[in-house]
Amino acid sequence: MALVFSPIRVRKFLPVDLDSDSDEENCHVPSYFGSSTTLSSNTDNSDEAEDNFNVVLRVRPPNAQERNRRDQFAVDFPGDGQVSVNNQGTVRSFQFNVVLEPDAAQEDVFESSGMKKLIESAIMGYTCTAFAFGQTGSGKTHTMTGPPAQNVFQVPLTKAISHST
Numbered sequence: 001m002a003l004v005f006s007p008i009r010v011r012k013f014l015p016v017d018l019d020s021d022s023d024e025e026n027c028h029v030p031s032y033f034g035s036s037t038t039l040s041s042n043t044d045n046s047d048e049a050e051d052n053f054n055v056v057l058r059v060r061p062p063n064a065q066e067r068n069r070r071d072q073f074a075v076d077f078p079g080d081g082q083v084s085v086n087n088q089g090t091v092r093s094f095q096f097n098v099v100l101e102p103d104a105a106q107e108d109v110f111e112s113s114g115m116k117k118l119i120e121s122a123i124m125g126y127t128c129t130a131f132a133f134g135q136t137g138s139g140k141t142h143t144m145t146g147p148p149a150q151n152v153f154q155v156p157l158t159k160a161i162s163h164s165t
């Protein structure tokens with residue numbers, strides 16, 4: 001499940017597929033939202049104002065059905081905003097601005113995803129968008145609204161977050 005935050009407009013699509021040979025998909029992501037969001041060697045800042053966006057991946061833990069089936073967890077977290085997906089032996093790596101691992105709490109999402117700064121931008125008058133996408137059951141509603149009856153301020157912070165450098 002991925003979240004995209006944009007205070008202006010999304011110009012190019014992320015995530016970056018690290019296995020792709022094409023430079024077309026590599027984008028410069030200004031550090032509007034956080035401390036370290038440069039994803040590639042593209043240093044052309046001329047249209048920086050149009051490129052302010054943050055792509056955040058949250059990986060949910062296996063659900064009861066998946067655990068009962070003894071499904072293998074197919075995702076690795078090397079850090080620095082990367083994830084590796086093992087599809088029956090074929091491993092592909094992807095780069096995000098922020099990756100939230102399965103034990104990340106709602107508070108981690110709020111603190112680390114850029115949502116706080118998005119809200120500040122909205123208050124300052126910028127047009128802002130936050131949207132979640134992912135297949136059914138991937139956790140869009142859970143991420144945007146939190147689990148039922150959870151008080152996010154009682155959830156301890158976890159270390160299950162990695163940022164791109």
Ligand SMILES: Nc1ncnc2c1ncn2[C@@H]1O[C@H](COP(=O)(O)OP(=O)(O)OP(=O)(O)O)[C@@H](O)[C@H]1O
Binds near residue numbers: 134140147
């Ligand atoms: N990060 C998570 N931690 C624990 N449980 C989660 C997480 N993400 C999702 N779930 C659980 O997985 C189930 C499906 O999540 P959710 O309803 O948010 O998916 P969705 O993407 O909104 O699905 P749909 O597109 O069908 O509406 C829910 O029971 C939810 O509580």
